[in-house]
Amino acid sequence: MQALVLEQKGKLSLREIDLPLEVGPGDVKIEIDTVGVCGSDVHYYTHGAIGPYVLREPMVLGHEAAGTVVEIGAQVKNLKVGDRVCMEPGIPNLSSRASKLGLYNVDPDVRFWATPPIHGVLAPYTVHPAAFTYKLPDNVSFEEGAMVEPFAIGMQAATRARLQPGDVAAVIGAGPIGIMVALAALAGGCARVFISDLSADKLKIAAQYPGIIPVNVREQSFADVIAEQTSGWGVDVVFEASGSPKAYQGMFDLVRPGGAFVLVGLPVEPVPFDVASAISKEVRIETVFRYANIFDRALELIASGKVDLKPLITGTFDFKESIAAFERAAAGHASDVKLQIKVKA
Numbered sequence: 001m002q003a004l005v006l007e008q009k010g011k012l013s014l015r016e017i018d019l020p021l022e023v024g025p026g027d028v029k030i031e032i033d034t035v036g037v038c039g040s041d042v043h044y045y046t047h048g049a050i051g052p053y054v055l056r057e058p059m060v061l062g063h064e065a066a067g068t069v070v071e072i073g074a075q076v077k078n079l080k081v082g083d084r085v086c087m088e089p090g091i092p093n094l095s096s097r098a099s100k101l102g103l104y105n106v107d108p109d110v111r112f113w114a115t116p117p118i119h120g121v122l123a124p125y126t127v128h129p130a131a132f133t134y135k136l137p138d139n140v141s142f143e144e145g146a147m148v149e150p151f152a153i154g155m156q157a158a159t160r161a162r163l164q165p166g167d168v169a170a171v172i173g174a175g176p177i178g179i180m181v182a183l184a185a186l187a188g189g190c191a192r193v194f195i196s197d198l199s200a201d202k203l204k205i206a207a208q209y210p211g212i213i214p215v216n217v218r219e220q221s222f223a224d225v226i227a228e229q230t231s232g233w234g235v236d237v238v239f240e241a242s243g244s245p246k247a248y249q250g251m252f253d254l255v256r257p258g259g260a261f262v263l264v265g266l267p268v269e270p271v272p273f274d275v276a277s278a279i280s281k282e283v284r285i286e287t288v289f290r291y292a293n294i295f296d297r298a299l300e301l302i303a304s305g306k307v308d309l310k311p312l313i314t315g316t317f318d319f320k321e322s323i324a325a326f327e328r329a330a331a332g333h334a335s336d337v338k339l340q341i342k343v344k345a
Contacts, residue, residue, distance in 0.1 A: 003060045003123035004322040004341075009048030012323045017060065019119060021127055028079055028130050029071035030087065033142040035122050036064030036150065037329045037339040039176065041114055046330050051266075055116050061326075062122030063089035063113035066136065066145030067344070076130040086145035087121075088132040088152075088295050089113035105156075105292040112290075122322060124343060134295050137303035143316075144302055146340060147309040152298050153264065154180030156291035158188040161237045161262050165189040170226055170235045170254050173242030173265060174202040174214070176312065176337050181239045181264060183307050186211045194235065196222040197242075201334035208311055223253040230256070239264055245271045252277035260284040315339040 003017050023029050040050060041061045048055045066086040069079050079085065090112040092104035099107050114120030136145045154177065161169075169185045171178050174197035182193045186209070195206050196215045203214035215225050226235055234256035240247050243265030252274060255261055261283050278285065301307040314336045317325035322341050329339050 001124050003119075004062065004326075005058050006045055006055060006061050007058050009055065010046065012045065012061075012326055014320065014322055017058075017123075019060065019123060019126075021125055023071050023073050023127055025073040025075040026129055026131065027073045027127050028069050028076060028085075028133055029125060029127050030067040030085060030133070031070050031125055032065055032067040032121055032123065032343040034066050034146040035062040035341045035343055036146045037062075037325055037341065038064055038114075038150065041120070042326065042329045044114070044116075045326055053116050057117060059114065059116055060119040060122055061114050062120035062341070063115075064146050064149040065089070065113075065121045065126075066142040066148075067126075069133075070125070073130065079130050079133060079135060084136040084142065084145070085133050086136060086148045086295070086299075087126075087128050088134070089121075089149060090290060091129060091132060103292060105290040122319075122341060122343065134299060137299065140299065140303050143313055143340060144309055147312065147338065148295060148298050148302070150176055150338070151180050151184065151302070151307070151309060152291040152294040153177055153288065154182075154184035155294045155298050155301075157181045157239055157241075157262050157264050157288045158184040159294070160286040160288055161185070161188070161239070161260050163188040163190060163237065166191050167236040168230065169193045169237045169239065170222070171195040171239045171241055172222070172247045172251075173197060173240070173244070174199065174206045175241065177264060178239075178241035179206050179212075179312060179337065181241050182206060182212050183209065183309075185237070185239070187301050187307055190237075194222070194226060194229070199334040202337070205311065205314075205335075205337055223250060226254050234259060236260070237262060241265045243267050245269060248272055248274075252281060252283060255281065255283055257281045258283070260286060262286045262288060264288045312337040313340055317341050319343045319345070
């Protein structure tokens, strides 16, 4: 079947490729409807690697997906043909020590869509374990279903932060994940969330949401704004979602004594870390790698209307326009948050 294939760094093609479609007893076959273009997909396209994951052979892209079940395995009880679903793209080894601890996201054996050498799902069909396939509520669209995966990262960050009702938070970076983190923090009980960026366009999108306060760091210091707004105390939780090494300069000026700093963005190079400042405030440091045991709760929040992800979808492309979608994503238009590809005609 036809798929969007990353042939090598910088080269995409929409071509026929053989992909495994045999349905095992615990699997479901899914007709793909919508796939989001993720920053990691774009990074493989532009750089050919992310850390130790290096593209060495052609790979189908795409891991933020929703579609319709068209076939079920003999042992599948929780889903039926015709169900609209989204899929958690990481398949762990359920016998691993990490999985048994409930930390299947850090299972060294996890097979994650569109992470070399595992193919993604920018193709008409895929087969996936029913255990990691989630039925969409009737009021959740395919487009929203394909947003559950990036929102789950925000949910994981909010969970790791151990938020309490009335907390005040700050998010560094108003890209797709930064905004998802801010929305998850509000849903997790934060009274308000400050979010910083260099892009006025991205901050304008984030500011659509009540409770999110944008700060353009081209115009004012994030630390100064937070100090003014918290009477010099600092926020309860800081989420670093930019991945920029510059974010680590003076990072502990933002957080209150005894607060938390949650690392979400992934720098591409080593960064300086001010251990003395962290210790002097006894700041708790948390890290986020994807998500675990989150998709159900993310869907509940979206279905309830407490989290509206629709304003973040800023462009939709037909499947035949997939290469153009990636070229636009790689161009990094400031007004773009999430681009999606409609696979099903």
